[in-house]
Amino acid sequence: MKSNTLELLKEHFSKSNWETMNNILGECYQENRYKITLNLLDIFGYDLRTVYMTCYTIRDILESELFNLDVDLQIKYNKNDIIFYLKESNKMNNLLKINFVIPYGKREDYIEFIEEINNNVKPDEVVFIFVNNIPYVLECILYVEVENPDIVRNIAKKYKVSELMNGKSQEYYIKEQSNRGWNSIGLIPNMNKEKILMLMSSICQIPTIRELEEAGYSLKKNYKTVFISYSHKDEKEVERLEQIIKDNGVRVWRDTYDIDFGDSITQKISEAMKKSHIFLLCISKNTLSSIYAQQEVETLYNTILIQKSNGKRVIPVRLDDVDPNDIIHGLNNFKYCNYKDEKDLKKLIDLLIRETAVEW
Numbered sequence: 001m002k003s004n005t006l007e008l009l010k011e012h013f014s015k016s017n018w019e020t021m022n023n024i025l026g027e028c029y030q031e032n033r034y035k036i037t038l039n040l041l042d043i044f045g046y047d048l049r050t051v052y053m054t055c056y057t058i059r060d061i062l063e064s065e066l067f068n069l070d071v072d073l074q075i076k077y078n079k080n081d082i083i084f085y086l087k088e089s090n091k092m093n094n095l096l097k098i099n100f101v102i103p104y105g106k107r108e109d110y111i112e113f114i115e116e117i118n119n120n121v122k123p124d125e126v127v128f129i130f131v132n133n134i135p136y137v138l139e140c141i142l143y144v145e146v147e148n149p150d151i152v153r154n155i156a157k158k159y160k161v162s163e164l165m166n167g168k169s170q171e172y173y174i175k176e177q178s179n180r181g182w183n184s185i186g187l188i189p190n191m192n193k194e195k196i197l198m199l200m201s202s203i204c205q206i207p208t209i210r211e212l213e214e215a216g217y218s219l220k221k222n223y224k225t226v227f228i229s230y231s232h233k234d235e236k237e238v239e240r241l242e243q244i245i246k247d248n249g250v251r252v253w254r255d256t257y258d259i260d261f262g263d264s265i266t267q268k269i270s271e272a273m274k275k276s277h278i279f280l281l282c283i284s285k286n287t288l289s290s291i292y293a294q295q296e297v298e299t300l301y302n303t304i305l306i307q308k309s310n311g312k313r314v315i316p317v318r319l320d321d322v323d324p325n326d327i328i329h330g331l332n333n334f335k336y337c338n339y340k341d342e343k344d345l346k347k348l349i350d351l352l353i354r355e356t357a358v359e360w
Contacts, residue, residue: 095125095145099167100156101247102140104131105209107200111193113159114142118187118196120151127187130173133205134181140204143170162246224356227276228254229300231293233286237319237339241282244345250352273299277312278355282339283327284319297328313355315348 100117102110118127126145132138141164144152156163173182183203187196207215226245230238242252253272273279279300287293300314316324316336324331338344 095147096149097167097169098144098146098149098152099164100142100144100152101162101164102129102142104138104140104204104206107140107204108197108208108210110142110159110161111197111200113155113161114187114196115191115193116155116159117142117144117152118189118191120155121146121189123189126170128170128173129185129187129200129203131183131200131203132181133183133203135206138206140200141167141173143167143173145170162243165243165247224277225251225253225272225275226352226356227272227279228252228282229279229293229296230282231284231286231290233290234282234284234319237284238282241280241317241339241345244349245352248349248353250349250356269296278352279312279314281314281316282319283316283322283324283331283336285322287322287327294327297331315351317348 102114114129121127121144125147126143128143130139130141130143132140142161146152153163173184176182177184183205185199185203187199191199228238228242238254242254245252253276255269281297281300283297287297314334316331316334317339318324318336319339324334324336337348
């Protein structure tokens with residue numbers, strides 16, 4: 001960055017706006033970057049939204065034709081300060097942005113997960129909690145920027161936490177604050193569960209389900225579950241299908257996540273089948289060589305598709321070009337979803353949303 005950057009920036013603002021910005025920036029230009037540090041004890045002396053938007057404005061100007069720079073903005077918290085870094089792009093571009101979905105109404109159940117994520121990121125990586133308090137949307141996102149995504153994804157898998165497909169950037173969430181869409185808080189390293197819970201409580205305006213029930217509200221709901229039957233050789237395709245279903249608010253049962261070490265596999269599957277309402281029968285050429293998958297197909301076909309047992313529903317999902325009749329004779333008589341066809345897949349998701357609507 002050029003040494004006269006501050007002077008050139010000054011030309012782009014009115015006198016009053018520049019004075020506000022200059023109070024925020026101070027003498028923060030050093031080592032080819034802006035390092036804007038605000039003491040957390042003094043933070044209420046600033047309009048934090050103005051600070052955020054100032055940083056983004058500076059970045060936009062630095063990327064304009066005047067400077068023609070590729071600039072990163074990174075926001076970090078340490079023990080005492082909130083720090084904004086504006087610098088020429090380098091390692092920051094290598095940080096992968098990941099959005100984990102925290103159920104808003106049960107957020108207190110995920111504090112341990114958030115703590116473990118926060119304790120496993122490096123000092124130059126980012127952990128934020130973004131919360132949307134608008135009553136008809138109510139969202140809670142654990143946002144991380146990390147160099148090695150496998151670490152945090154393995155932790156998420158351990159706690160059965162979903163990753164938001166097509167997740168948003170830190171910039172999106174912060175800019176949406178101007179539309180009253182999101183509140184946010186950054187986590188400092190080694191923050192304990194009590195402090196994390198306290199911070200979440202400070203930005204979440206709607207009580208948790210537990211808090212409402214303790215206050216006397218009745219919130220019992222009859223959740224309908226989708227059971228996925230498949231061959232483990234098709235796990236990659238099934239994982240994608242499961243994620244799409246979950247992202248649309250539908251509860252899913254799948255053996256990989258819902259059977260713990262030491263559990264009886266057959267007992268758990270039997271219990272899940274009794275409690276589930278819709279069964280996705282994922283079939284492929286791999287089904288033909290899987291004994292367990294074949295057994296599930298026969299059970300679902302005979303007890304539900306043929307006998308129409310207990311109002312349950314089976315939907316065949318064809319993962320490849322296998323002939324359904326090769327799986328079990330007569331299966332071709334039932335309309336199936338072609339997984340490779342995006343229109344078919346959308347129709348399936350729409351159907352699952354309708355069929356699993358909550359009954360109060």
